[in-house]
Amino acid sequence: MTEGLSNVLARKQIYKEICGTCFCLQTGVLSDHAEKESYILGLGESPIDVVLNLPPMTPQRVRQSIEETAIREASKPRFVTLAEETAFDNSLHGIAYWLWRALRDESPFFGAPKDGEEIKYTTTSGKRFTLTPEEGVQRALDLIESFGSGRLQELTAIRDSVEMEPELGNSSGSETSPTQASPEGDSPGLS
Secondary structure (H helix, E strand, O other), X not given: OHHHHHHXXXXXXXXXXXXXXXXXXXXXXXXXXXXXXXXXHHHOOOHHHHHHOOOOOOOHHHHHHHHHHHHHXXXXXXXXXXXXXXXXXXXXXXXXXXXXXXXXXOOHHXXXXXXXXXXXXXXXXXXXXXXXXXXXXXXXXXXXXXXXXXXXXXHHHHHHHHHHHHHXXXXXXXXXXXXXXXXXXXXXXXX
């Protein structure tokens, strides 16, 4: 039981070759899901931004209606649906986000801090980096572009294998039944 829990709480390093270069990729953990949701929510225009970006010539009645709707929408809890997350994950932007997240802990190029460097971003779990998510994703997009066209499918397969590996854990795939208590009520293995 704890094997599965440790797989979503503790990062693992997995080495994968991408376009002839071996990369040390970090598996995702539970806190990464919250961080990714926050990132995805930040991509869209907020209801307040819509109001702030209204043309000056917008009629007062229309402006008031938009403002009321924006206030109502802004006060609702915001979350990413499974469909939205899946669409993001399967996009070039989503693959770049994953690549940045998978490389950032070990690579100064992707934001791992060196002594004395300015910290620009702190994750929900307290990790600190020298790049904002936007800067890190842009560097990942640049790296993907350097791999050449047609590599998105390969990167998607690598992402899926890296992120699936921890879920499989140390299981051999065979079914085992739980240890049974003895008829006397003693716990197995205890004397």
